Amino acid sequence: MTAEMAPPETTPDPHIAAQVEGPTGGAAIALTVEQLVPAHLLDGGEIGLFAIKPSLWFIPLTSARWIILSIVLFAAANISWVTPHVAGYLRLMGCVGCAGRLFWAMLQWASRLYVLTNRRVLRLRGVFNVELFQCELTRVQSVVLSASLPERIVGTGTILIQTAGALGSVGGTAAWRIVARPLEVHQKLSDAIRRAGSRGSHELS
Numbered sequence: 001m002t003a004e005m006a007p008p009e010t011t012p013d014p015h016i017a018a019q020v021e022g023p024t025g026g027a028a029i030a031l032t033v034e035q036l037v038p039a040h041l042l043d044g045g046e047i048g049l050f051a052i053k054p055s056l057w058f059i060p061l062t063s064a065r066w067i068i069l070s071i072v073l074f075a076a077a078n079i080s081w082v083t084p085h086v087a088g089y090l091r092l093m094g095c096v097g098c099a100g101r102l103f104w105a106m107l108q109w110a111s112r113l114y115v116l117t118n119r120r121v122l123r124l125r126g127v128f129n130v131e132l133f134q135c136e137l138t139r140v141q142s143v144v145l146s147a148s149l150p151e152r153i154v155g156t157g158t159i160l161i162q163t164a165g166a167l168g169s170v171g172g173t174a175a176w177r178i179v180a181r182p183l184e185v186h187q188k189l190s191d192a193i194r195r196a197g198s199r200g201s202h203e204l205s
Helices: 058-062 066-077 086-110 151-152 184-203
Strands: 018-021 027-031 048-052 114-115 121-127 130-136 140-146 158-161 173-180
Touching: 048 184, 058 066, 058 086, 058 151, 058 173, 066 086, 086 121, 114 184, 121 173, 140 184, 151 158, 158 184, 173 184
Parallel strands: 018 048
Antiparallel strands: 018 027, 048 114, 114 121, 121 130, 140 158, 158 173
16 A cells, blocks of 8 residues: 655745744744754754744733733822822832833743744743753644634734653643744644654555
8 A cells, every 4th residue: 555645845944944023923033943943952854944932922911910010000109199108119119010020021032932843843941941842743633723812912822732642651732822923833833743644654654
């Protein structure tokens, strides 16, 4: 029985293989996969298809509660019966809390990277301690695109990657949070997983 041949893989254009998305969904910075991904993470012969960072909307969306709290504190400071001394403290707390949370979100954004190769899907995150999630494409059970209301408003989405366990272990779920052009990213992931499954079937036949 002849197995259906998988479509040939193409090497991605190095000028558009990796992009940092701006708040409006456009590419703010275009980088090659090699510039973003540490060389030791790619095995010999492994091809980086694309590497992306979260949308810059990641910063305000993950800080939304602190931004709202700061607005509430500033509103409270303007209440007529609040003394000027207390009002000054409320405004200071609002400014420091909001600025601190936004700065932390910027560090989180800078430390996150989502990578797709012809063999694996990877996620790097962590400001002080780097956490690496990696899974072979043949072990990915599903990729689900979800978007909260704030994400839909700004045109971003989150991709949930459900993995199968190895050697009887329990699988897990990893998330590519708040990515720009989520439908396009989801399609690329699905296509890569489908090609990997076709290659595996061909090798077993």
